[in-house]
Amino acid sequence: MSSSAIAAATPEMIARYEPVIGLEVHVQLATSTKIFCGCPTGFGAPPNTNVCPVCLGLPGALPVLSREAVELAIKGSLALNCEVRPRSRFARKNYFYPDLPKGYQISQYDEPVAEHGWLDITVDGVTKRIGVTRVHMEDDAGKSVHDGFKDSDDYSYVDLNRSGTPLIEIVSEPDMRSADEAHAYLTELKQRIQFIEVSTCDMEKGHLRCDANVSVRLKGAEKFGTRAEVKNLNSFRFLKQAIDFEVARQVALLESGGRIVQETRLYNPDREETFSMRSKEDAHDYRYFPEPDLVPLRISEKWLSDVRSSMPELPGTKRARFIGEFGLSEYDADVLTAERATAEYFETAAGISGNPKMAANWVMGDLMAMLKAESMDISLSPVSAAHLGELVKLIASGEISGKIAKEVFSKMFSTGDAPASIIEREGLKQISDTGALEKIIADVIEANPKQVEQYRGGKTTVINFLVGQAMKATRGQANVGVVTELFKQKLG
Ligand code: ADP
Numbered sequence: 001m002s003s004s005a006i007a008a009a010t011p012e013m014i015a016r017y018e019p020v021i022g023l024e025v026h027v028q029l030a031t032s033t034k035i036f037c038g039c040p041t042g043f044g045a046p047p048n049t050n051v052c053p054v055c056l057g058l059p060g061a062l063p064v065l066s067r068e069a070v071e072l073a074i075k076g077s078l079a080l081n082c083e084v085r086p087r088s089r090f091a092r093k094n095y096f097y098p099d100l101p102k103g104y105q106i107s108q109y110d111e112p113v114a115e116h117g118w119l120d121i122t123v124d125g126v127t128k129r130i131g132v133t134r135v136h137m138e139d140d141a142g143k144s145v146h147d148g149f150k151d152s153d154d155y156s157y158v159d160l161n162r163s164g165t166p167l168i169e170i171v172s173e174p175d176m177r178s179a180d181e182a183h184a185y186l187t188e189l190k191q192r193i194q195f196i197e198v199s200t201c202d203m204e205k206g207h208l209r210c211d212a213n214v215s216v217r218l219k220g221a222e223k224f225g226t227r228a229e230v231k232n233l234n235s236f237r238f239l240k241q242a243i244d245f246e247v248a249r250q251v252a253l254l255e256s257g258g259r260i261v262q263e264t265r266l267y268n269p270d271r272e273e274t275f276s277m278r279s280k281e282d283a284h285d286y287r288y289f290p291e292p293d294l295v296p297l298r299i300s301e302k303w304l305s306d307v308r309s310s311m312p313e314l315p316g317t318k319r320a321r322f323i324g325e326f327g328l329s330e331y332d333a334d335v336l337t338a339e340r341a342t343a344e345y346f347e348t349a350a351g352i353s354g355n356p357k358m359a360a361n362w363v364m365g366d367l368m369a370m371l372k373a374e375s376m377d378i379s380l381s382p383v384s385a386a387h388l389g390e391l392v393k394l395i396a397s398g399e400i401s402g403k404i405a406k407e408v409f410s411k412m413f414s415t416g417d418a419p420a421s422i423i424e425r426e427g428l429k430q431i432s433d434t435g436a437l438e439k440i441i442a443d444v445i446e447a448n449p450k451q452v453e454q455y456r457g458g459k460t461t462v463i464n465f466l467v468g469q470a471m472k473a474t475r476g477q478a479n480v481g482v483v484t485e486l487f488k489q490k491l492g
């Protein structure tokens with residue numbers, strides 16, 4: 001189908017249809033080893049070095065299930081409000097691919113690790129619940145490399161480092177009705193999975209991959225239309241673009257009297273369109289059968305509750321707590337819980353500072369700006385959370401002025417030192433002692449007779465100038481409030 005055919009779907013036509021979308025999301029679990037062998041999962045090793053007889057699919061090699069992978073799968077399932085099944089079972093999914101040496105993937109079929117979950121999303125102020133049908137565990141295939149080598153036009157290469165990497169596949173109900181809802185669902189899913197460190201969800205490295213199932217039906221119709229599955233959408237932008245394209249393509253096809261065929265399609269970001277890859281296989285094409293080399297997986301009540309209690313607080317709960325406990329605004333709570341590292345940083349700083357709101361402003365303001373300027377992750381911040389907390393405490397207690405604090409902060413950022421030692425070293429302590437300030441104020445009054453006269457003549461705004469002179473004389477260390485008061489007293 002060419003783009004011109006898409007242009008054939010007018011906005012009026014599209015408006016008569018309702019998109020129906022279900023997502024299948026593959027998440028690479030953050031284990032240090034593969035799911036059925038002890039090979040490392042690290043990214044970027046030389047090709048075919050992280051391999052052994054099991055993940056090479058050599059005959060006779062036997063898989064051994066990783067406990068760590070199961071625990072991460074359980075955590076991920078719980079974060080998606082799923083029920084973890086006490087018993088699940090692995091199944092062979094047979095297909096041929098050059099980078100799948102076993103000739104089958106070890107997945108789960110009729111007895112997945114978890115099911116019946118949900119996620120709430122909010123789009124345009126409307127909150128809606130999207131069902132999570134099931135979560136199943138599986139191993140990843142290797143990688144075929146078609147470029148990046150000398151003579152690459154003539155050869156393709158197979159790298160089996162990725163073969164046997166643990167994945168969970170998260171299948172949603174066909175509950176989404178727009179590209180925006182699909183975007184919101186994937187955002188929520190990614191945030192949760194990242195937060196509990198089940199996966200880095202790094203899309204560039206393929207740690208989070210999304211397939212979108214898309215169909216359309218006339219508004220008001222009950223029956224779903226035939227779906228097309230668009231595979232391997234590796235960015236949020238492509239997910240939205242691919243869905244919008246697919247909806248327009250299907251509407252144009254139906255409106256011109258055509259019929260949608262169930263198929264697997266790929267998205268071409270350069271042309272912003274999807275194209276057919278293969279007609280869609282049905283489950284029976286895979287000849288699923290129980291994996292004979294693995295016993296069924298049993299997850300006891302005890303194991304489940306141990307994993308549950310080891311889970312960190314989820315972002316939504318944290319957000320509500322930040323609002324309730326610290327009096328943060330919804331916006332601030334959103335920003336500070338977007339990532340786990342930020343949330344933990346803030347909470348540590350807030351606890352030490354004794355002034356959570358001021359700590360929030362410093363984290364979201366100066367700290368984030370500085371980290372951004374240096375393209376630095378908060379986990380690598382040269383200013384520790386404890387140090388930022390101490391800085392805020394010094395400001396809140398009046399030991400240093402807000403202005404000096406900025407200077408101290410930038411020194412903290414470049415040296416990693418504690419605020420107290422910088423203040424000590426540089427002599428930056430705020431001067432609030434009236435005795436020490438009186439002399440300075442007297443000097444300023446003497447040096448500026450014209451302004452003093454103007455002030456006494458009723459032009460009271462001149463006081464700002466005089467205060468400025470005093471601040472300059474103390475290199476910004478004077479307490480502005482105290483200085484202003486003293487001037488008022490002296491000038492009557
Ligand atoms: P398969 O393995 O064949 O892709 P799954 O059951 O794993 O099948 O996934 C099917 C996905 O397609 C689910 O996310 C489901 O919500 C979605 N889906 C099913 N029917 C439709 C439909 N008519 N339109 C859009 N999405 C659909």
Ligand code: MG
Pocket residue numbers: 024211229
């Ligand atoms: Mg599928």
Ligand code: ZN
Pocket residue numbers: 034037038039050051052053054055056164
């Ligand atoms: Zn291996």
